[in-house]
C-alpha cells in the first residue's frame with residue numbers, strides 16, 4: 316500500500332504481525348516496574364481501547380509482554396513499515412496545507428536520524444515523547460489527513476481526543492503534555508501515569524513537533540560559550556587554546572562540541588555511552604574520540620600548546636575528567652554539564668565507577684542502590700569542580716537540573732561568608748542561592764531573553780536545500796537592515812546573529828528537515844517571517860515555510876531553575892506567563908500550539924509552551940505572523956520588565972514607542988535605603 320493510503324487508513328484494517336526487536340537503533344532504557352497488578356490490568360485495558368475487540372486476546376498478551384519487558388506499552392507491531400522522515404509537504408495527503416505541515420514536523424521528530432529512541436517515539440532527553448504509542452501516531456496522522464480548516468484536533472499527551480468544529484482562524488492543533496493536578500506531578504507519579512498510558516513527558520519540542528535536531532540548540536550553546544568567554548577573558552584575549560569542559564553527547568548535549576568549535580576553543584565532552592559518542596563523531600559534530608584519560612590529557616596539552624580549535628569526546632565518566640584535570644593542574648576556563656539530570660534515576664545521569672552496562676541493569680534491579688550511587692557521584696563531581704573554581708574556572712549550570720540534583724544529593728554547592736563551599740545541611744538560610752549561576756542568570760537572560768532575543772526557527776517545507784540557502788540569505792539581509800538603526804544595547808547581539816546566519820550553511824548542521832535556527836528579537840522575527848511570506852508569494856521560495864521556536868525562549872517557559880531563573884521578584888515559581896502565552900498565541904494566528912508540564916529540568920519543575928505557524932504566501936498568513944509573533948515575544952518581555960529586569964524595561968519601553976497600541980504596566984523602582992531601614 317502506498318504511503319498516502321496508509322496514512323488515510325489510520326489503524327490498519329488487518330492486525331499487523333508482531334515485529335522483531337530492532338537492534339540497529341537506540342532504545343529507551345527499561346522503565347521502572349512501578350504498577351501494581353491491578354494497575355497493570357488497567358494499563359492493558361487502556362491500551363486495548365484503540366483496537367477492535369476481535370484483536371484483544373492476542374494484543375492483551377502482546378501488551379502484557381511489552382509492559383513486563385520494557386515497563387511501557389509502545390505497541391511496537393503498529394509502527395508503520397514506511398520510512399519516517401520529513402517528506403516534502405505536498406506528499407502528505409491533506410485537505411489543508413496547515414495540517415500537512417504538522418504531519419511533516421511529526422515525521423521529522425520520529426526520523427531515526429533525528430530521534431533518540433525512534434521505536435519508543437522518543438525524540439530527545441531520554442524521555443521526551445512525541446506520542447506514547449504507535450496507535451496514537453497512526454490516529455493523529457489519519458485525523459490530520461482528513462481535517463479541514465473548520466476543525467481543530469485536540470491532543471492530550473499524545474492521545475488524539477478528536478476533531479472538533481472551530482474556524483479558519485483557530486489553531487489546527489492544540490497539544491497538551493504531562494499536564495497534571497499539581498500535587499500529582501512528582502517523578503514517580505510520572506512513571507506511574509505514563510505506564511498507565513494516560514500522560515507523557517513531552518520535553519519541550521518533542522511533544523510539540525518542533526524539534527529540528529541538535530542544530531536547534533547549537534546557536535544558543537554558541538551564544539552561551541562565546542559570551543561566557545567574553546565574561547572571563549581580558550579584552551585583548553580570545554578563546555583560542557582555552558578549555559571548556561562539559562558532559563553529554565546526547566540529543567541536545569551533542570551540540571556542545573560543535574558550538575565550542577564555532578566559539579573557537581578546546582571543548583572536552585565526556586560521554587559514558589560509546590554509541591552516542593560514536594554517532595556524534597560520525598555525524599561530524601565532534602572532532603576526536605578518546606578512550607582513556609592518559610590520551611585525553613596528552614591530546615589536550617597538545618591542543619593547548621598549538622592553540623587548536625578542537626573538540627574531544629572522552630568516552631567515560633565526567634567525574635573522572637574533572638578529578639584527573641585537577642591532579643594534572645590543567646587550568647579550565649569554562650565548565651558546565653549537560654547530562655540529563657532532569658531524569659536522574661532512569662538513565663539521565665550515570666554514576667562514576669559503575670560501568671554503563673551495570674548502571675543500566677542496576678537502575679532497574681536495584682533502584683535504591685542506583686540512587687545512592689548517583690548521589691555519591693554528584694558529590695564527587697561537585698567536589699572536583701569546586702577545586703577548579705577555586706583556581707578561577709567559571710562554572711555554570713546548563714539548564715539540566717545539575718545544581719538542583721547536586722544540592723538534593725547534599726553536594727557542596729553553596730558558599731559561606733568565608734568563601735568556603737558547604738552543603739545544604741550546613742546552611743543557615745535554606746533559601747540561599749547556589750554558589751554557581753545558571754547560564755540564564757548570567758548570560759542568556761540579561762543578554763538575550765530580556766531584550767527579546769530567542770531561538771526563532773523555520774523549516775522549508777519543500778525539503779529542498781536551495782530553499783534553505785535562500786531563506787538564510789533573506790534573514791541575513793533583514794537583520795543587516797535592522798542593525799543599521801538598532802540601539803547600541805543590542806548591537807552585539809545583532810552582529811553575533813548576522814555572523815551566525817551567514818556561516819550557518821558552512822557549519823553543516825542540518826539533520827532531518829531543511830531547518831534553521833536563528834536568535835532574533837520581536838522585530839527581527841516578524842520582519843524575517845514577512846520577507847519569507849513575500850518570497851513564497853513571488854515564487855522565490857518553492858513551498859511554504861513552517862515557523863516555530865524552541866520553548867526555551869523569552870515568553871514560552873516558566874522554569875525557576877532555567878528560563879526564568881533571572882526573575883528576582885519572587886514570581887519565578889509562578890507559571891502565568893507560559894499559560895498566557897499559549898492562550899495568547901492560539902487566538903492570534905498560530906497553526907498549532909502546545910503547553911507542557913516538564914521539559915528541560917524535569918516533570919513538575921517547569922511549564923513550557925510553543926507554537927508552529929505555516930506561512931503560505933497569503934495575506935492572511937502575513938496578518939497572522941505580525942499579530943502572533945509580536946505577542947509571542949513581548950508577553951515575556953513585559954513580565955521580565957515587571958520583575959524589574961533593566962534590559963527588559965528598556966526593551967518594552969522601546970517597543971511601546973514603536974507600537975502605540977501596546978500599553979504595558981511598568982514598575983516603579985524602590986530605593987534600597989528605604990527598605991534597609993524599615994525593620995531596623
Ligand SMILES: NC(=O)c1ccc[n+]([C@@H]2O[C@H](COP(=O)([O-])OP(=O)(O)OC[C@H]3O[C@@H](n4cnc5c(N)ncnc54)[C@H](O)[C@@H]3O)[C@@H](O)[C@H]2O)c1
Nearest residue numbers: 440563565566567568586587633654655664665714715915
Ligand atoms: N541548556 C539548554 O539550552 C538545554 C536545552 C535542552 C536541554 N537541556 C538539558 O540538557 C540535558 C541533556 O539533554 P540531552 O537531550 O542531551 O539528553 P540526553 O539524555 O540525550 O544526553 C545526555 C547524555 O549524557 C550522558 N551521561 C549521563 N551521565 C553521564 C556521566 N556521568 N558522564 C558522562 N556522560 C554522561 C548520557 O549517556 C547521555 O548521552 C537535559 O537535562 C536537558 O533538559 C539543556
